[in-house]
Amino acid sequence: MIKACLAKAIHAFIFNFLFLEKHVNEKPYPLMSDQTQQFIEKVKAAYEPKGSYIYLGAGILEGEVLAEAEVNLYLHMMNRHGLVAGATGTGKTRTLQLLAEQLSDAGVPVFMLDVKGDLSGLYQAGESNPKIEERAKQLNKPFTPSGYPIEPYSLSGKLGAQMRATILEFGPTLLAKILDLNDTQTGVLAVIFKYADDSKLPLIDLNDLKKLVSYLSDGPGKEEIKSDYGSISPATSGTILRKIITIEQQGLGTMFGERSFDIEDLFVRTDGKGTISLLNISDVQNQPKLYSTYLLSLLAELYYNLPEVGDLDKPKLVFFFDEAHLLFKDSSKAFMEQIETIIRLIRSKGIGVFFCTQSPTDVPESVLSQLGNRIQHALRVFTPNDADALKKTVNTYPTSTFYKIDKVLTSLGTGQALITVLNDKGIPTEVTATMLTPPKSVMGPMNASDYGKLVQSSPMNQKYQESIDPESAYEILTKRINDKLAVESPEEEMPPKKEGKSIIEQVMGATITRQIGKEIVRGLFGMLTGKKTRSSGGKGIFGF
Numbered sequence: 001m002i003k004a005c006l007a008k009a010i011h012a013f014i015f016n017f018l019f020l021e022k023h024v025n026e027k028p029y030p031l032m033s034d035q036t037q038q039f040i041e042k043v044k045a046a047y048e049p050k051g052s053y054i055y056l057g058a059g060i061l062e063g064e065v066l067a068e069a070e071v072n073l074y075l076h077m078m079n080r081h082g083l084v085a086g087a088t089g090t091g092k093t094r095t096l097q098l099l100a101e102q103l104s105d106a107g108v109p110v111f112m113l114d115v116k117g118d119l120s121g122l123y124q125a126g127e128s129n130p131k132i133e134e135r136a137k138q139l140n141k142p143f144t145p146s147g148y149p150i151e152p153y154s155l156s157g158k159l160g161a162q163m164r165a166t167i168l169e170f171g172p173t174l175l176a177k178i179l180d181l182n183d184t185q186t187g188v189l190a191v192i193f194k195y196a197d198d199s200k201l202p203l204i205d206l207n208d209l210k211k212l213v214s215y216l217s218d219g220p221g222k223e224e225i226k227s228d229y230g231s232i233s234p235a236t237s238g239t240i241l242r243k244i245i246t247i248e249q250q251g252l253g254t255m256f257g258e259r260s261f262d263i264e265d266l267f268v269r270t271d272g273k274g275t276i277s278l279l280n281i282s283d284v285q286n287q288p289k290l291y292s293t294y295l296l297s298l299l300a301e302l303y304y305n306l307p308e309v310g311d312l313d314k315p316k317l318v319f320f321f322d323e324a325h326l327l328f329k330d331s332s333k334a335f336m337e338q339i340e341t342i343i344r345l346i347r348s349k350g351i352g353v354f355f356c357t358q359s360p361t362d363v364p365e366s367v368l369s370q371l372g373n374r375i376q377h378a379l380r381v382f383t384p385n386d387a388d389a390l391k392k393t394v395n396t397y398p399t400s401t402f403y404k405i406d407k408v409l410t411s412l413g414t415g416q417a418l419i420t421v422l423n424d425k426g427i428p429t430e431v432t433a434t435m436l437t438p439p440k441s442v443m444g445p446m447n448a449s450d451y452g453k454l455v456q457s458s459p460m461n462q463k464y465q466e467s468i469d470p471e472s473a474y475e476i477l478t479k480r481i482n483d484k485l486a487v488e489s490p491e492e493e494m495p496p497k498k499e500g501k502s503i504i505e506q507v508m509g510a511t512i513t514r515q516i517g518k519e520i521v522r523g524l525f526g527m528l529t530g531k532k533t534r535s536s537g538g539k540g541i542f543g544f
Helices: 002-026 034-047 075-080 092-105 130-139 167-179 183-198 206-218 221-228 234-249 263-267 288-305 333-349 384-395 405-411 448-457 459-464 473-488 503-509 523-529
Strands: 053-061 064-074 082-085 110-114 150-154 276-280 317-321 351-357 373-376 416-420 432-436
Touching (some): 034 064, 064 432, 075 351, 092 110, 092 432, 110 288, 167 206, 183 221, 183 234, 288 317, 288 351, 384 405, 405 416
Parallel strands (some): 082 351, 110 317, 317 351
Antiparallel strands (some): 053 064
8 A cells, every 4th residue: 555655656756747847948938037027128118119110120138039129220210320330240231231121111212332242132032041030930020031122323334323423513522532632632623623613614524624634734724724723733733634544444434424313313112112222332342432432422412402301200211321431531621521511411301321330430429429320230359459449339338237238249149239229209229239130132142144134124224324425624625725726827737526526415515414403513512511503693612
């Protein structure tokens, strides 16, 4: 009897032990600590969407992804600008991709710099794989593949619709940065622009600028400019001409001229989705000053031409400025002031700007202070400079009761980021280590064949493919020189005129493109001071 009871007791004990072990290991109802519950509540309160929003991911605490702690970015605060930063290989490009996708879904057009050409995959729906399935399970969000409308552009015209700007639109400050001129040479270039403006000599392409430099430095205009503007030394003019020729030899002269890019083409929607305009610079990566300065000129044109709209439910356009450190590197004080002005004021036009770079220290403090939405991927510390950059980055974040910011920033994995954004009242949200949601489209480039077909079928490629050569400074100065020679030597044969001019084009050129019915952007200073063109009754680019 005793033995039987003992046997039953032992059997029950073993059964209960095995049952409990099995179900404890399964953890069907995990217990939350007070800190975990507090974290979830704080994140929910901080990132609870009020209106349209972008879902970024879920909070991470002590290595665990808490799907309930959703991290969102409010659409109506995206014109307060932002920063996506992190070391190489930490997932910055994919973060830009998921932001672009959800903006497009919300009907917001996007402009992006495609540095390596691998954002073209946005056009095609992605495919699931074990890593994506695991991420979706952690976030408790289904993975739904989707493709998005994209418009490829190129500065060379080889990888997309040709993006151009006239020499006049660039102005002397931006053009000097592209040509890598020193302060003295930049001053001379400004004088040349002033003379062109006073003399009604339209500067459209590089041929116009070369002709004018030669005319004023060692041609008939040498004495003419001397009394009113000061003489130009052969050394300075020679340097400017050599820098221009270098740009032409690299095959990038085509980005200056007509037809110049119309900013209205950035606001296109396709089937209700915002079109994602991609400027593919994979073939001009060795010209960072060129493409970074072009992007700034585009931003400046948006600022100058768009009307004030105040606070909108969602931005009219979001502009992603990748490789942002290239814009600020070796920039003059005057140049920096113009950047700060544009970033500070363009939000009133409904435009959001997101800079993407490796470290927040790449962005000047005066600009960084205006970037309210922060997505910081991992930072790596290998050198004393890295340690200093980490310390400075930590100091830019609000204090956290859940994290030691410096430790989190150096331990984040790929696809994870430390996030703080602005809530509906413009107050920074709780700093949250976040597992980011994966993009829905292909995370890589389209194959070359499909990309080529997309470019060829693009209506924008058809619109900008053929250049226009209106009458401009080259033709006007050539005629002036010929007339002078005819008076001095009437029997001598006239020098040949620049080829490629049809009668129709010359008639078209009589009224410079983009001066009809609208104000032309006449250099960066003109944009920021609101100076108008002479045709609209205002003054020149420098207010003279």
